[in-house]
Amino acid sequence: MISEETANNLSWSGVNVTVSDEWIAEFKIAADMQQNKAFRNYRVARVLELAQRQVDDLEANKDSDEFMQMLSWYIGELYCWQEEGEAVEPPVQTN
Numbered sequence: 001m002i003s004e005e006t007a008n009n010l011s012w013s014g015v016n017v018t019v020s021d022e023w024i025a026e027f028k029i030a031a032d033m034q035q036n037k038a039f040r041n042y043r044v045a046r047v048l049e050l051a052q053r054q055v056d057d058l059e060a061n062k063d064s065d066e067f068m069q070m071l072s073w074y075i076g077e078l079y080c081w082q083e084e085g086e087a088v089e090p091p092v093q094t095n
Contacts, residue, residue, distance in 0.1 A: 009095035012075045013055050016095065017068070019076035027080045044086045047077050 006021045034040060051074035054067070061067035079092040 001008070003041050008076070008079070010072075010075050010079050011093040011095055012051065012078060013090055015071065016053055016073065017072040017075050019072050019079070023073070023076055024080060025076060028083070031084050040081070040084075040086055044078075044081050044088065047074055047081070049080065050074055051078060 007018045008021065010017055010019055034043070034068055051071065054071040054074060057067075057069070075092060078088050079094075082088040082092050
């Protein structure tokens with residue numbers, strides 16, 4: 001369980017998730033190392049696609065901790081890219 005003081009409550013495409021500050025910080029380091037615009041364009045589009053697939057399959061898998069963890073990671077990654085200035089549609093919202 002993620003404690004409240006180390007959590008980011010994020011919302012994307014009508015789904016609410018919690019991602020730890022530690023995970024966000026680690027991913028931001030990886031994102032900072034990826035300055036190649038072609039890679040960023042590919043990765044953001046790919047994560048949007050993967051996250052949307054997860055959202056589409058949410059009803060059938062909402063009781064799976066593994067499924068929800070993966071969805072949280074995808075939304076967390078989208079949030080990090082958005083914070084890096086990349087376009088994410090729909091945008092990730094913080095709660």
